[in-house]
Amino acid sequence: MTDCLAPPAAEVVAANVAAALAEDLGTGDVTASLLPDSPDIAYLLCKEDAVICGRPWFDACHRALDPEVRIDWRIEEGERVAKGTVIATLAGRSRALVSAERASLNFLQTLSGTATVTAQYVDAVRGTDARILDTRKTIPGLRIAQKYAVRAGGGMNHRIALYDTVMLKENHIRAYGSLTGAVNASRAQHPSLPLIVEVETLEQLREALDAGCTRILIDDFDAETRRQAVRIAKSAPYDGRIPLEVSGGVDMTTLRAIAEDGVDCISIGALTKHVRAIDLSLKLGPPPG
Structure with a gap:
């Protein structure tokens, strides 16, 4: 257990x-x-x-x-x-x-x-520093049960629902004109909640690292860009203080390589969806x- x-x-x-x-x-x-x-x-x-x-x-x-x-x-x-x-x-x-x-x-x-x-x-990422996370892609009415089951299997829970974590994506960043603007608005309105920021480029990654957040989601980066993201996040002046999460394009054929690139978290919808x-x-x- x-x-x-x-x-x-x-x-x-x-x-x-x-x-x-x-x-x-x-x-x-x-x-x-x-x-x-x-x-x-x-x-x-x-x-x-x-x-x-x-x-x-x-x-x-x-x-x-x-x-x-x-x-x-x-x-x-x-x-x-x-x-x-x-x-x-x-x-x-x-x-x-x-x-x-x-x-x-x-x-x-x-x-x-x-x-x-x-x-x-x-088991597939054992020996790396990567942690396996779930998503909100759950069976309607059974989210708490399925997230409990993820923990039973040795995984960890992402946000439970829309109320417990702020997660900024492309549309939110667009609405505020910049990633930093969206981060600042989030901190002003929900200062006690975890903040996850999804980035699409290395430039946005640096901006998110400078702005500060709980975790950064690098979604659909190719392998080389992902490795660059890890190097940036773990080098000075950031020194790995903000964890990197990978989502998208993850299955058993790609999982180990992603983990070995040095990311901190890998979120997988298939745990509860399939x-x-x-x-x-x-x-x-x-x-x-």
């Missing part, structure tokens, strides 16, 4: 789960009503190598339908597990186990998918073996 993996707020999980169960159950699970409502057991099987994430949502789904359900996890949140691992066992009412199955697995599979791919990107759910299965009965 990563050191920065703080648990999500209970109200966030509760709201996500309430929406998911309302969507799935509607007026009631007509198929589960065919089952005898008797005590039963189940096990949760991971069918591929993965980083598991989403236990709070999984638990909340089942406890919403059966407050007395017992869930015994065999792994920690954020733990890497191998294909074929039984990661939890459950004991509760048979109808509730079946009715909560899909919603609970949807959360666990989706968030484990984000955590797993994040871990792959983190989600492939991890293959998990909840089966009634005792676990095998």
Whole structure:
């Protein structure tokens, strides 16, 4: 489990789960009503190598339908597990186990998918100083959950939303006539918020370094220009005080080279946008073996 993996707020999980169960159950699970409502057991099987994430949502789904359900996890949140691992066992009412199955697995599979791919990107830059960041390209309604999953995979969060960080781009700079003008306006109106500035040229990079900000985003620089940007930002008089972030054109084929150029952060929309759910299965009965 990563050191920065703080648990999500209970109200966030509760709201996500309430929406998911309302969507799935509607007026009631007509198929589960065919089952005898008797005590039963189940096990949760991971069918591929993965980083598991989403236990709070999984638990909340089942406890919403059966407050007395017992869930015994065999792994920690954020733990890497191998294909074929039984990661939890459950004991509760048979109808509730079946009715909560899909919603609970949807959360666990989706968030484990984000955590797993994040871990792959983190592994790919290991040994460099680059940190892997997410973006706001998230599934609507699941942003906090997906950003939590990024942390579970060893990544770090970019801004959560539009309210917690000022991020100046081309349109903002144009509106104020210069990058420095936009930075000054931002500092005047939002002095306590982090400030990220996106630059398109080395000239703008120098202007952003002189103006001062929390981080500079060099978006879609070619490799040579990116290396020049790193040299400028890390040499006197700037001495690496303002981190450089790369975004755009990042995938597994380009990631390592970008990290080795010396940038501080690499933000990747694919962590939360291109989600492939991890293959998990909840089966009634005792676990095998």
